[in-house]
Amino acid sequence: MKQRYIRDYQLSEDARLALGDRTLIMAILNVTPDSFSDGGQHNSVDKALQHAERLIAEGADIIDIGGESTRPGFTPISVEEELARVLPVIEALRQHFPHIPLSIDTYKSQTAAAALAAGAHIINDVWCLQYDGLMAEVAARFSCPLIISHNREQASYQNVVKDVASDLQRSVDQALAAGVRSENIWLDPGIGFAKNYEQNLLVHAHLDVIQDLGFPVLLGTSRKRFIRDTLQVEAGEAGEGTLASNIIGIMQGCQILRVHDVSAMKKAAMLADAILLQRLHTKEQ
DSSP states (O other): OOOOOOOOOOOOEEEOOESSSSOOEEEEEOOOSOOTTTTSSSSSSHHHHHHHHHHTTOOOOOEEEEOOOTTOOOOOOOOHHHHHHHHHHHHHHHHHOOTTTTEEEESSSHHHHHHHHOOOEEETTTTOSSSSSTHHHHHHHHHHOEEEEEESSSSSSSSSSHHHHHHHHHHHHHHHHHOOOOOOOOOEOTTTOOHHHHHHHHHHHHHHHHHTTSOOOOOOTTHHHHHHHHHHOOGGOOOHHHHHHHHHHTTTTTTTESSHHHHHHHHHHHHHHHHHHHHHHHHHO
16 A cells, blocks of 8 residues: 555635545536536536535535636637636535535636635646646645646657656646645646547556655546547446546555546545555554
């Protein structure tokens, strides 16, 4: 069992997050019309609240709110349009579920800052801090957890595992230089971003290399194309593949899973945690 990083975050008066005792489940809440799996299903405040209530009842530890699709070939939108989608949802979630940590899934520093001011607690930057040079400064100013997800313009690598780790380390150094505290940094290998089928599998097979950088690792493979292509299924039928991916990730040291299907992933993570904990106790005897 890989080392687990133990950290306790008091994110607001009501919202607390304990990292280390068990695998945390980050539930995906897309308020977009065009996300690859659930676009248009939750893009109103009422629909988003109903879906969030179900995700929380199923065991979500964090709700990740995205207002712009980042699927391959997505159409970028303005900061203003992104904020018009996410701010009402963040404000409503804080009002109805004040104890639930919220993350904002964005690569724009203006969106991140406005979302945090409205009540979000965590930044989830899918562009590795490279799209917007001010993102790290926003994270430092709000002293919030920052998820650095790997991405590149092109899927061109000498050694994809080493290069992904090197890219992430460079972004970590950038965050630290901007004043982000090391305990607030989480890493995401960015599976599905700027990687072809074989590269995604290689990075997934070596997640321990990312974990060895010294920060908690989040895995976000839910319903992604490499799973669908392997199983020859559509997004709605990729649950079993996502489950397999997540269990392998936990075994390699991942501590947060970003998922669509909370109930199944929560139960699987609970069992994996229990088995790995017994293994750890056996080794210590």
